[in-house]
Amino acid sequence: MLGFIIQRFIQAVGVMAVMSVIVFFGVYAIGNPIDIVIPPDATQEIRLEAIRRLGLDRPLYEQYFTFLANLLQGDLGRSFAYNMPVLELIGGRLPATLELVLISVISATVLGVGLGIYAGYRPDSWISKTIMAVSVLGFSVPSFWVGLILILFFAVHLGWLPAGGRGDTVMIWGVAWSFPTLNGLSHIALPAINLALFKLAMMIRLARAGTREIMLTDTIKFARAAGLSEPTILRRHLLKLISIPIITVFGLELGSTLAFAVVTETIFSWPGVGKLIIDSIAVLDRPVMVAYLILVAFLFVTINFVIDLVFALIDPRVRQGASA
Amino acid sequence: MTDPVLSVQNLKTHFFTRAGVIKAVDDVSFDLARGEIMGLVGESGSGKTVTGFSLLGLVDPPGRIVEGSVKLNGTELTTLSGAALRSRRGREISMIFQDPIATLNPLLTIGQQMHMAISAHDRLGKAAANARCAELLTQVGIPSAKARLRAYPHEFSGGMRQRVAIAIALLHRPAVLVADEPTTALDVSIQAQILLQMRELAAETGTAMIWISHDLAVVSSLATKLAVMYAGKIVEQGPTATLLRDPRHPYTAGLIASLPAMAKPGTPLTQIRGTTPSLLSLPVGCPFAPRCDRQTETCLEKPPLTMEGARGWRCFHPVGHSAGALA
Amino acid sequence: MSADPSRLSLFWAEYRQNKIAVLALIVVVVMILLALLAALISPQNPYDLANLSLRDSRRPPGFVGTGGYTHILGTDPQGRDLLSAIFYGLRISIQIGLAAGFVSLTIGTTLGILAAYIGGRVETLIMRLVDLQLSFPAILLALVIVALLGQGKAQLIGALVAAQYAYFARTAYGAAKAERGKDYIEAALAIPLSTRLVLWRHMLPNCTPPLIVVATVQIANSISLEATLSFLGLGLPVTEPSLGMLIANGFPYMMSGRYWISVYPGVALIILIVAINVVGDQVRDQFNPRLRR
Numbered sequence: 001m002l003g004f005i006i007q008r009f010i011q012a013v014g015v016m017a018v019m020s021v022i023v024f025f026g027v028y029a030i031g032n033p034i035d036i037v038i039p040p041d042a043t044q045e046i047r048l049e050a051i052r053r054l055g056l057d058r059p060l061y062e063q064y065f066t067f068l069a070n071l072l073q074g075d076l077g078r079s080f081a082y083n084m085p086v087l088e089l090i091g092g093r094l095p096a097t098l099e100l101v102l103i104s105v106i107s108a109t110v111l112g113v114g115l116g117i118y119a120g121y122r123p124d125s126w127i128s129k130t131i132m133a134v135s136v137l138g139f140s141v142p143s144f145w146v147g148l149i150l151i152l153f154f155a156v157h158l159g160w161l162p163a164g165g166r167g168d169t170v171m172i173w174g175v176a177w178s179f180p181t182l183n184g185l186s187h188i189a190l191p192a193i194n195l196a197l198f199k200l201a202m203m204i205r206l207a208r209a210g211t212r213e214i215m216l217t218d219t220i221k222f223a224r225a226a227g228l229s230e231p232t233i234l235r236r237h238l239l240k241l242i243s244i245p246i247i248t249v250f251g252l253e254l255g256s257t258l259a260f261a262v263v264t265e266t267i268f269s270w271p272g273v274g275k276l277i278i279d280s281i282a283v284l285d286r287p288v289m290v291a292y293l294i295l296v297a298f299l300f301v302t303i304n305f306v307i308d309l310v311f312a313l314i315d316p317r318v319r320q321g322a323s324a
Numbered sequence: 325m326t327d328p329v330l331s332v333q334n335l336k337t338h339f340f341t342r343a344g345v346i347k348a349v350d351d352v353s354f355d356l357a358r359g360e361i362m363g364l365v366g367e368s369g370s371g372k373t374v375t376g377f378s379l380l381g382l383v384d385p386p387g388r389i390v391e392g393s394v395k396l397n398g399t400e401l402t403t404l405s406g407a408a409l410r411s412r413r414g415r416e417i418s419m420i421f422q423d424p425i426a427t428l429n430p431l432l433t434i435g436q437q438m439h440m441a442i443s444a445h446d447r448l449g450k451a452a453a454n455a456r457c458a459e460l461l462t463q464v465g466i467p468s469a470k471a472r473l474r475a476y477p478h479e480f481s482g483g484m485r486q487r488v489a490i491a492i493a494l495l496h497r498p499a500v501l502v503a504d505e506p507t508t509a510l511d512v513s514i515q516a517q518i519l520l521q522m523r524e525l526a527a528e529t530g531t532a533m534i535w536i537s538h539d540l541a542v543v544s545s546l547a548t549k550l551a552v553m554y555a556g557k558i559v560e561q562g563p564t565a566t567l568l569r570d571p572r573h574p575y576t577a578g579l580i581a582s583l584p585a586m587a588k589p590g591t592p593l594t595q596i597r598g599t600t601p602s603l604l605s606l607p608v609g610c611p612f613a614p615r616c617d618r619q620t621e622t623c624l625e626k627p628p629l630t631m632e633g634a635r636g637w638r639c640f641h642p643v644g645h646s647a648g649a650l651a
Numbered sequence: 652m653s654a655d656p657s658r659l660s661l662f663w664a665e666y667r668q669n670k671i672a673v674l675a676l677i678v679v680v681v682m683i684l685l686a687l688l689a690a691l692i693s694p695q696n697p698y699d700l701a702n703l704s705l706r707d708s709r710r711p712p713g714f715v716g717t718g719g720y721t722h723i724l725g726t727d728p729q730g731r732d733l734l735s736a737i738f739y740g741l742r743i744s745i746q747i748g749l750a751a752g753f754v755s756l757t758i759g760t761t762l763g764i765l766a767a768y769i770g771g772r773v774e775t776l777i778m779r780l781v782d783l784q785l786s787f788p789a790i791l792l793a794l795v796i797v798a799l800l801g802q803g804k805a806q807l808i809g810a811l812v813a814a815q816y817a818y819f820a821r822t823a824y825g826a827a828k829a830e831r832g833k834d835y836i837e838a839a840l841a842i843p844l845s846t847r848l849v850l851w852r853h854m855l856p857n858c859t860p861p862l863i864v865v866a867t868v869q870i871a872n873s874i875s876l877e878a879t880l881s882f883l884g885l886g887l888p889v890t891e892p893s894l895g896m897l898i899a900n901g902f903p904y905m906m907s908g909r910y911w912i913s914v915y916p917g918v919a920l921i922i923l924i925v926a927i928n929v930v931g932d933q934v935r936d937q938f939n940p941r942l943r944r
Contacts, residue, residue, distance in 0.1 A: 140928040142875040144882045145917050148898065152905055152914070163906065216384070218426040225380055226492060227414030227444040236440060240431045252786055259788035263879055267902075278883055281798040289798065296791065304786070315431055316476040 001312065001319055008308050012301045019297035020071070023290055024064050071294065081285040090273060090291055095175045096166055097261055097272030103179060104192045105257055108199035109250060116207020117238070123212060131204060138201030143260055147194040147267040154190060161190050164269035191268040195261060199253050206249055210242045243314060251307035255300050327398070328355035329499045329532050330379070330417075335392035337371075337378045346603045348374040348387065350556035356500065361526055361533045363547030363564065365540050365579070367600050371556040372536045376502045379534075380419055381409045397499055415445045418493040422505040424485035428477040434461075434488055435473030441492045460491040463528075465521055483514035487521065497529055504536045519546050540579050544568055549634075552576050555601060555611035562635030572635070572642035574616045610640070618643075665937055672933035678926040682919075686742035689735075711911065725911045727900055731892075733911065737919045740894040743887065744923065747804070748874035751811035755873075756866055758812065759819025764854055766820070767827035768846075781820045789814035793876055797885045807886060811873050822865045826858035860938040867931030871924050878920055894920045 079086050119128035155163035167184030169176035178184030214220065215238070223233050262274035269275070273292065280288040312319045337349035348371045356362055366372045377383045379394055381401060394401040396417055401409065421427050429437060438457040442448055448456065454473060461469035464487040477485055486506055493501055503522070507515040523546055526533055537543045543550065544564050551561035552575060560573035571577045578596035580586060587593050598615035601607060607614055609624040616623070618641040627638040667673060711725050724733035766777040784792075796810035830836060831854070839849045880886040881895025889896070894916045901912025 136928060136932065137925065140871060140875070140924045141921055142878050142924070144879050144895075145898070145921060148902065148905065148913055148917060152910060156906060156908075156910075218421045218423065219429050221382060222419070222421055222427040222489070222492075223440070224382055224410075225413055225419040226441040226495075227410055227412070227418075228440060229410065229444065232440065232444070236432070237429055241429065255786065256788040256790075259791040259794075262790065262794070263883065266883060277794075278885075281794065281885065293795065300786065317430060317478050320479075 004312055004319065005309065008305055012305045015301050016297060019301075020068065020294060021064070023293040023297065079280075079285055079288050081280065081283050081288070086287045086291040089288065090276070090295060093271060093273045093276050095177060096270060097258075097265070097274060099177055099179055100188060100191055100195060100264070100270060100272060101254075101257055101261055103188060104195035105199060105250075105254055107192070108196035109203055109246075112200045112203025113207045113242075113246060116204040117211050117234075117242070119204065120208040120211025121215065121234070123208075128208075132208065135201040135204045138197045139205070141197075143194060143198055144263045144267060146197055147191070147264060150190045150194055151267070162187050163190075164267075166271055191264050191270050194267070195257060195264045198260065199257055202249065202253060203246070206245060207242060210245050211238060214238055214241050240314070244311070247307060247310055247314070251303055254303050255296075258296065258299060329358045329397060330356040330534075331393075331395040332379070333393045333395075335375070335378060335394060336390045337374055337383055337387055338390050339387040341386055344604050346387075347556050347606075348603065349378055352392075352553075352556075352558050354551055354558065354561060356532045356534065358499070359526060359530045359532055360549060361523070361535060361547045362549045362551060363543030364534055364536045364551050364553060365538070365543055366553035367538055369555075369600050369603065370553040372538075372553050373504055375553070376419060376504050376534065376536050379500075379502055380413055380417060382419070411445065414441060414493075414498070415496040416498050417500040417502070418496075418498045419502040419504065420486070420489045420493050420506050423509045424482060424489050425477070425509075427489050428485060430477050433474055433476055434480075438473070438492055438495065441495050445496055456495065457491075460495055461488070463494075463525070464488070464491045465517075466491070481514075482510050483518060486510060486518060490518075490522070490525070494525065494529065494531065498531060500532045500534065502534045502536070505538070506535075507542060508537070508539070515542065522546065541583055541585060552579070555606060556603065557611070557638060558636075559612065559639070560635075560637040562637075566635065570644050572637040572644055573612075573639050574618050574641075574643055575612050576637075577643045610638075662937065666933060669933050672929055675926040675929035675933075678922060679930060682741060682923050682926070683745060685738055686745045689738040689742045711909070724915045727897060727912050728904070729900075733897075733915055736892060736897055737894070737916050740892055740897055740916060741919060741923065743891060743893040744874050744877060744895075744920065747808060747811070747877050747893070748870045751808050751815065751873040751877075752866055752870040754808065754812045755816040755869060756819050756862065759816035759821075760823040760855075760858070760862060762816070763820040763823025763825075764827045764850060764858065767824050767831050768850060768854070777820070778824060781817045781824070784813075784817040785821060789872070789876060790879060793880060794883075794885065797880060802885065802888050804887060804891075807877060807880065810880075811876055814876065815869050815873065818865055818869055819862065822861050823858055826861050827854055830854050830857050864931060864935040864938060867927055867934060871927040871931065874920070874927075875924055 075085070075087065078084065079089050082089055115131050119131045122128055151163045154161045165187060167178045167187035168181045169178045169184060170180045171177075172180070179188055219237060219241070220233060223237055261272060262278060264270065265272045265274035266278055273295070276288065277292045279285075280292070332355070333353050335349055335352045336347070339346040339348055350371070352371070352375055354362065364372045364375065374383065374387070378389055379401070381389075381404075383389065389402055392402065396412065399412075401412070404412070428434075432440075435454070435457060438460075439453050442453050442456065454470070457473055458469040461472060466472055466484060466487055477488070480488065490501075490506075506522075507518050510518065519542065522533065522535075525531065535543050535547055547564050549561065550564045550567050551558045552567075552573065553559065554575050560567065560571065560576045567576065568580060571580055575596070578594075581594045582596060584593060596615055601611060601614070610616075610619070610627050613619040613623040620641065622640045625640075627640050629636055629638055630642070666676075724737070727733055727736060762777055762781070766774045766781075792814045793810040796813055797806060800806040800809065836849065836853060839853055840846075877886060877893060878895030878898070881893045882899045884899065886895055887893050892900070897916035898913045898920070901909070901914075901916070904910075904912055
């Protein structure tokens with residue numbers, strides 16, 4: 001098991017390194033970043049000065065190593081547009097995004113798996129058919145459209161929930177979170193629903209398909225033949241067996257949700273990292289773009305690593321590196 | 325004989341599909357005595373597996389038992405409620421399946437799965453449960469039973485896995501064990517071991533067994549009684565030795581003749597010509613007629629059951645020296 | 652490709668049984684027709700700036716504009732007739748969806764089949780790349796590429812293809828790998844048939860069913876993704892408003908009750924995507940051997 005962890009960890013570090021190179025060269029190699037910082041009527045002298053100060057005249061690979069060294073020390077550069085350290089900038093916005101994403105993902109999974117298992121267990125009941133029909137919608141409708149409709153209906157038409165922004169925050173462990181407050185909850189409700197919808201639909205379909213398939217296997221027949229009660233079978237066989245595909249997709253979709261948070265944050269003016277990146281792309285604020293991508297890569301690699309660990313915990317075949 | 329432990333009368337299990345009604349089990353009757361091993365033989369699609377499922381009430385929709393009786397230790401199973409039926413499954417009648425990899429949950433230890441089977445019917449403390457599990461594992465021939473309880477299915481070989489499945493099926497000392505092609509997925513050498521093991525177990529525990537198989541050779545070494553199924557009906561049944569030596573139904577005769585052991589070296593293997601009919605479009609009358617060399621116009625009627633002592637067959641022109649034979 | 656005529660008619664016979672799927676198919680066909688004939692049936696050409704009058708902007712449905720015709724669905728902030736804009740927008744959405752889908756299909760399938768056929772290091776390399784790509788969310792990838800390459804049709808399609816070819820690659824790989832082991836391929840190779848012939852005539856046709864399923868889903872995804880990118884302002888340039896951009900234009904007006912500017916294009920988009928998905932679902936169910944009773 002330890003060997004497994006170490007092996008996966010080394011892989012993760014390797015991927016991070018590769019990602020950092022790709023991101024850096026991708027972003028820095030294109031276009032001329034100096035044009036944002038310096039007004040177009042500046043003299044050549046000021047331009048050169050600025051270029052030297054920002055280190056933009058150094059060969060690209062040297063810039064990369066400086067970047068890497070800084071990165072490892074936690075210095076992600078300074079945002080061109082906001083003129084503040086990127087780490088601070090991102091760090092300030094990250095909790096908002098994390099909060100939104102985590103609440104969405106957890107509620108989507110719990111609800112989705114529950115509904116999906118029911119739909120798979122009793123596929124012919126009208127409840128199941130309704131669930132499946134609705135899930136098709138959640139799946140196909142682009143999330144920005146759902147956000148729009150949510151605002152239109154709940155905020156404009158009914159006036160129950162606010163149309164944007166983040167609510168009151170509470171400091172926990174030195175970070176500002178908004179979900180513990182009632183006002184915070186009312187603000188987080190719509191964006192969370194918006195973000196969760198796709199994942200919810202996916203989990204429902206996955207859980208349903210998995211349930212239908214698993215319930216037809218010999219494992220379940222054998223358990224029934226041994227006289228096990230249906231609740232026991234569901235609890236100890238189905239849940240365990242279905243957790244493998246669910247967790248796989250959970251991990252994949254976690255990253256996807258992080259990405260879609262970009263859209264949701266834009267629509268609901270949620271002050272998170274997603275909105276930041278859209279704005280940064282628009283003005284070509286490279287340090288922020290690079291830092292964001294590095295962050296995303298890091299989160300990805302971490303998520304994958306954690307998922308691998310979870311698999312090892314659940315599935316003894318993975319743990320022991322055995323071939324079934 | 326004394327009261328049979330299992331008595332099946334006129335069992336009919338039909339599947340109601342969009343394409344039509346499939347009469348998978350169409351009027352099947354047999355008795356099973358205590359400790360007796362019966363072989364249920366037939367090609368795929370003959371209805372033998374569905375018969376097994378029907379005995380345990382495990383037929384999945386769109387199929388269900390439409391008619392007939394299954395009496396286990398005197399109790400009628402087909403009319404029992406779900407809970408009552410479940411309390412008998414595993415305790416009085418149990419079943420093992422073809423592929424042990426698919427039967428055992430790869431994510432749970434053997435011990436966990438055995439415990440679940442125990443606690444489905446008994447309340448035993450952990451130590452007592454462990455003891456019973458270890459006892460059964462040893463009985464099926466798995467060494468270091470106690471330690472193996474903590475192992476996972478993938479750590480066992482195919483034959484061992486099947487033994488574990490058998491152990492689970494015998495935990496409550498059921499009166500009847502239905503084995504659906506239990507050795508088909510195993511190596512030939514392991515097959516022999518399992519066969520021996522099963523025979524010993526039947527003798528030791530007094531459990532009656534129904535061995536479902538398409539392989540006549542495998543079954544005949546183990547079973548004292550055979551029932552041959554074709555297109556949902558039992559076309560012949562009787563004591564194994566008698567049946568093999570002197571079959572009545574042409575299908576049985578064909579099966580025996582096509583056994584590789586019966587062939588003379590250097591000559592082509594005998595085959596029954598034609599293929600099994602689709603259950604959606606059965607021939608009128610005797611379902612075997614299109615493939616039979618002995619068929620006549622009479623065979624356009626459904627052949628009735630003819631009994632001769634412990635034997636029975638459904639044929640207008642049976643093989644052998646009984647009345648109505650052609651040759 | 653050897654499309655057995657009776658297989659196709661069998662497929663259609665079964666498809667016909669699901670009334671909803673048939674309806675969806677009709678919807679898709681209608682939308683494609685609308686898109687193709689956009690220039691002919693639109694009351695107004697939304698790209699022709701000379702036609703637009705700001706006096707007509709943000710008018711509710713039913714308003715009669717300076718052009719003399721009724722704006723059935725109202726107008727947008729630039730004074731464009733919404734109905735016309737929707738038709739043209741549909742055209743762009745479908746165009747891009749099909750283009751991106753087709754290119755992804757070609758690239759992905761080629762990679763997947765090659766990987767399965769050649770095996771060894773090439774296989775590992777290709778599939779590792781594909782896996783990496785699959786775990787990266789499409790929208791992020793598309794965002795980055797558009798950010799780097801700028802805006803425009805080609806760039807957008809490129810971004811969509813980069814985000815989606817991996818699905819095709821993986822599907823084709825899985826199917827090809829299953830086929831590779833089958834005896835008829837070994838037999839064909841033993842004759843010996845040229846590699847190209849074997850791949851084209853034998854492997855490819857048998858890998859087609861799952862690819863069709865993936866294709867329908869991915870076309871819907873492309874349309875959705877393009878709309879999202881346009882909504883964020885990163886899609887096509889303003890001169891060619893796709894449905895996403897129309898929706899984005901109307902977003903600021905939603906709070907003040909002028910909902911139609913966003914809602915109607917949105918409805919058109921939804922209908923298109925849902926219809927494609929329903930068709931895709933039905934196709935998938937029909938091809939899935941495990942669900943066959």
